[in-house]
Amino acid sequence: MTKPILELKDIVTLVNKGTSNETEILKKLNLTINEGDFITIVGSNGAGKSTLFNVIGGNLPVDDGHILLHGNDITHQTEEERTKFLSRVFQDPKLGTAPRMTVAENMLLAQKRGEKRHLIPRKLKQQMTDFTRIAGIMHNGLEDRMNTATGNLSGGQRQALSFLMATLKRPDIILLDEHTAALDPRTSQNLLNATNERITEDGLTALMITHHLEDALIYGNRLIVLGDGQIKADFKGEEKQQLTAEKLYEYFEA
Numbered sequence: 017m018t019k020p021i022l023e024l025k026d027i028v029t030l031v032n033k034g035t036s037n038e039t040e041i042l043k044k045l046n047l048t049i050n051e052g053d054f055i056t057i058v059g060s061n062g063a064g065k066s067t068l069f070n071v072i073g074g075n076l077p078v079d080d081g082h083i084l085l086h087g088n089d090i091t092h093q094t095e096e097e098r099t100k101f102l103s104r105v106f107q108d109p110k111l112g113t114a115p116r117m118t119v120a121e122n123m124l125l126a127q128k129r130g131e132k133r134h135l136i137p138r139k140l141k142q143q144m145t146d147f148t149r150i151a152g153i154m155h156n157g158l159e160d161r162m163n164t165a166t167g168n169l170s171g172g173q174r175q176a177l178s179f180l181m182a183t184l185k186r187p188d189i190i191l192l193d194e195h196t197a198a199l200d201p202r203t204s205q206n207l208l209n210a211t212n213e214r215i216t217e218d219g220l221t222a223l224m225i226t227h228h229l230e231d232a233l234i235y236g237n238r239l240i241v242l243g244d245g246q247i248k249a250d251f252k253g254e255e256k257q258q259l260t261a262e263k264l265y266e267y268f269e270a
């Protein structure tokens with residue numbers, strides 16, 4: 017039985033409110049995200065993908081409609097309040113980590129998310145073996161750089177760390193906002209494979225925006241096409257497996 021984690025019901029978001037430039041970005045968008053879903057999201061530039069993430073993350077207010085988390089209305093919860101159940105990885109490797117702190121310290125910070133953030137060296141020592149093991153999951157040498165300041169890591173290692181930090185506390189929802197777009201093709205592929213492994217093996221629930229149709233097809237159990245502020249298509253299971261890049265390309269109007 018699939019259980020809904022997050023439900024977006026008739027979501028409307030406006031920009032430039034009350035001016036002659038007022039525009040509806042999300043137009044009565046409906047989406048139910050079930051436990052264990054790994055949803056890839058594609059759509060033209062300006063389709064509303066980042067806006068959708070901003071609405072889920074509480075960075076942008078909802079002008080109409082409702083957001084339910086495990087059936088409870090969280091439409092008006094702040095971004096801060098939503099960090100209890102949600103985490104997000106951005107495109108820019110500089111955004112997810114504290115550059116002067118080491119890999120291990122960043123991981124400890126992520127583990128203490130939502131609590132008072134005092135870094136206790138004793139705690140760090142206790143956790144080191146565990147953190148090193150977790151870093152090893154990314155298969156990119158991060159585990160050998162546990163005491164390196166994050167600012168001195170490669171972009172790929174830094175993004176891998178951001179991803180690990182986002183998953184460490186097993187949030188209900190993980191938003192991956194083109195998190196491999198700034199990386200070279202091989203590094204991007206490695207991170208995508210590691211992402212997929214961690215999400216599927218740990219049964220996490222995630223949404224991933226990508227402009228690479230092949231990646232959207234390979235990864236995840238669901239694929240959503242966003243267009244003009246609405247869900248144009250939602251492919252699941254067998255239907256997603258049968259989908260081709262050519263067919264998907266048809267959703268991108270000239």
Ligand SMILES: Nc1ncnc2c1ncn2[C@@H]1O[C@H](COP(=O)(O)OP(=O)(O)OP(=O)(O)O)[C@@H](O)[C@H]1O
Pocket residue numbers: 031032041059060061062063064065066067068
């Ligand atoms: N704060 C804002 N003020 C005005 N317009 C906005 C604002 N935020 C988003 N928009 C507009 O809303 C539309 C959707 O933007 P959004 O960034 O969500 O698209 P996207 O699908 O993520 O695009 P991309 O693939 O280029 O990142 C665009 O036309 C954008 O210009």
